[in-house]
Amino acid sequence: RQSYWVKGETSGHTQRLIEMRIDCDRDCLLVLIEQTGPACHTNRRSCFYTAIREGAEVVIAEPME
DSSP, rough: OSSSTTTTTTTTOOOEEEEEEEOTTTTOOEEEEEOOOOOTTSSOOOSSEEEEEETTTEEOOOOOO
């Protein structure tokens, strides 16, 4: 790509930071955002659309319309 990737630069699908939290050990972040459009390049709201259930991958979220 030869440049830094900026979320929403071409698609308009953006994330606005609402709040950022840290855990008690200071080794994990929780970021709360307001999502505009899909976040994933697969046209889903999240990139975490596959679960592992009983040892098998299961798609738990379909692409947005």
